[in-house]
Amino acid sequence: MKQVRITVAAMTMVAILLGGGCRRAATQEEGFAVMGTYASVVAGGGEGPPVAGDARICEEKMLENDSPLSLFRTDSELCRLDARSGPGPVRAGRHLQANLELALRFGTLTGGAFDVTVGPLVKMWGFSGGQTPAERVSRDRIEEALRRVGYSRIRLQGGEVCLEATNMVVDLGGIAKGYAVDVCCDELRRRGARNFLINLGGNMRCFGRPESTRPWQIGVRNPFQQAQIIGKVDLEDGVAVATSGNYERFVVIEGKRYAHIIDPRTGFPVEGMAGVTVLAATAAEADALSTSLFVLGMKEGVKVVAAITNGAAVFIPDRKPLEVWVVPAITNVFRAGAGIVPQIIVTAH
Ligand code: ADP
């Protein structure tokens, strides 16, 4: 499961930090289950006061954030919005508004590869509460679902939101966890914390340093051999990281694996990409960006990376032998593991 993967990745790095600095405990990690996944807060031991009860504060904030945005709570603002799709509009609280604003920005930026109205397809393929289909979904069913997909049919105005077709389903699974991490970071900083890392199901953001001599560092997993780390990334103050992969959440239909990220332009689960790890200035952007790049692939994806403030990416295509492709912007903070030779994606200007 993803939470295990990323937590272990973070802890592996933290363990290295602890091992290197026996002067005092450099970091303290506290984890909890929330939003259908696992979260943790790692407090650094550098200068600045730690915040007492920071994990509890984050847990509260994540729950507060989840209640309006969850597809799994029938009384959530999101479910009310989906239920009123067609007639609309419904009032949107600030968290739903902020998520939708960012979702629309990524919808435009990616030409619809990132599309939060992909919900009917996500469910049809057996994710986000849908039943795993017994056989490959037929073209007819996909055509029908596609008629209800399209981010441009979300109307957001003056605190109200409307879905312009009936039976649309907005699924914020590709963005809401990152957004919640940002909310928590803001809260901890408001309370005076300066050195910490928050991880929510693989969506991470860090501030300060774990100890004065080192930056926060995370490991990028090998999607084909998840115990192996293919490289490490040093994270500067405020940087967010997210990973989208095909190896943790998937269904098997007629013996074939289908990943949980759907290409809204075709209606089919994405093939060809094993993992994408991204950096961005906020965790919400990183979350949306990793899902976007997973759909777009390298060639189209690099253009989107270039449009994001402090955007960077590591792509691992779904083919063997292992290939690791990086954008130039990440080369100064990415250190490849032994035997890994990253290829730099050169883009034409
Ligand atoms: P995870 O949720 O496992 O961290 P991602 O951040 O990549 O992984 O988000 C995948 C989730 O995003 C899916 O489970 C689904 O809820 C939603 N989703 C799937 N395809 C798309 C898409 N093309 N655009 C936006 N959201 C998507």
Ligand code: MG
């Ligand atoms: Mg994402």
